[in-house]
Amino acid sequence: MVNRNISAADFGKVALLMGGTSAEREISLDGGQAVYTALQRQGVDVTAIDVRGEVVCQLRQAGYDRVFNLLHGRGGEDGVMQGALKQAGIPCTGSGVTASAIAMSKLQTKRIWQAAAIPTPAYRCVTRAADLTNALGDLGLPLIIKPAHEGSSLGMSRVDSAADLLAAWQQAAAFDPEVLLEQWVSGREYTIAILGRQVLPVIHLETHHSFYDFDAKYRANDTRYRIPCGLESSAEEQLQQLALSAFDAVGAEGWGRVDVMADSAGNFWPIEINTVPGMTSHSLVPMAAAAAGISFDALVWQILATTLAPVVTTESAHAGD
Numbered sequence: 001m002v003n004r005n006i007s008a009a010d011f012g013k014v015a016l017l018m019g020g021t022s023a024e025r026e027i028s029l030d031g032g033q034a035v036y037t038a039l040q041r042q043g044v045d046v047t048a049i050d051v052r053g054e055v056v057c058q059l060r061q062a063g064y065d066r067v068f069n070l071l072h073g074r075g076g077e078d079g080v081m082q083g084a085l086k087q088a089g090i091p092c093t094g095s096g097v098t099a100s101a102i103a104m105s106k107l108q109t110k111r112i113w114q115a116a117a118i119p120t121p122a123y124r125c126v127t128r129a130a131d132l133t134n135a136l137g138d139l140g141l142p143l144i145i146k147p148a149h150e151g152s153s154l155g156m157s158r159v160d161s162a163a164d165l166l167a168a169w170q171q172a173a174a175f176d177p178e179v180l181l182e183q184w185v186s187g188r189e190y191t192i193a194i195l196g197r198q199v200l201p202v203i204h205l206e207t208h209h210s211f212y213d214f215d216a217k218y219r220a221n222d223t224r225y226r227i228p229c230g231l232e233s234s235a236e237e238q239l240q241q242l243a244l245s246a247f248d249a250v251g252a253e254g255w256g257r258v259d260v261m262a263d264s265a266g267n268f269w270p271i272e273i274n275t276v277p278g279m280t281s282h283s284l285v286p287m288a289a290a291a292a293g294i295s296f297d298a299l300v301w302q303i304l305a306t307t308l309a310p311v312v313t314t315e316s317a318h319a320g321d
Contacts, residue, residue, distance in 0.1 A: 012065030022073030
């Protein structure tokens with residue numbers, strides 16, 4: 001539900017940042033339009049800005065009070081925009097500088113998870129084609145190959161044969177010099193959205209593709225989104241708690257999404273975190289929110305509300321006395 005203790009006027013002048021120059025530009029524009037319309041419907045003084053260069057000085061000069069950040073990928077989701085906005089003193093939705101930078105790097109995320117004893121599939125980071133053979137020997141087949149710093153499954157592919165490894169690595173390397181080779185987890189794919197401290201219902205993803213790739217996410221009409229997810233309630237609660245722990249381990253906050261694989265034995269394996277998830281008609285966070293009884297309008301309102309300083313009442317001020 002929308003927090004009726006907050007009025008549209010409390011948000012002041014809001015800049016919705018979308019578009020950008022990353023490979024996920026079109027996805028950001030699509031979701032940005034939906035968010036813009038939802039905020040306008042609720043009386044928020046919002047301006048949609050297609051970011052193509054330096055924008056923070058303009059925001060400060062124009063007197064914007066806060067930012068709804070819907071920039072995906074590099075420059076918008078990796079801590080760069082978050083750092084610039086923090087320096088300018090402009091509150092922004094989503095995670096802060098450090099958490100954004102960590103979550104944008106699949107490699108750093110996995111290292112943090114390993115240190116926090118959060119299960120994650122074995123992997124190698126390969127920056128040279130000459131190292132592929134050794135990595136294959138360490139990990140075996142099948143593998144999932146992915147750029148270390150891209151979202152929306154861009155540049156990702158499954159490899160079942162050693163003969164296909166070089167081409168898959170080259171495809172990923174076209175997006176990023178750091179390429180992650182990760183052991184394939186055979187089983188079901190789940191995604192878990194987090195809104196504030198609320199873990200939303202788990203979604204089970206079903207696709208005829210080898211995995212939930214770009215086409216399955218944004219183009220296919222036969223991808224199935226199972227809510228309820230089909231797990232026993234105790235298993236779903238376990239998965240939700242694991243997702244929250246994975247989210248917290250990198251210091252993420254505000255909102256986001258954790259993607260998890262389940263193997264044939266029912267073990268859960270977190271794969272990655274999205275700190276600025278998509279908000280298109282195919283996107284997963286709005287689906288999970290709807291399953292929890294949260295409309296799209298209420299969802300964007302709650303995300304924007306995370307930029308407001310908590311109201312300290314007399315009762316809460318003395319809560320720790």
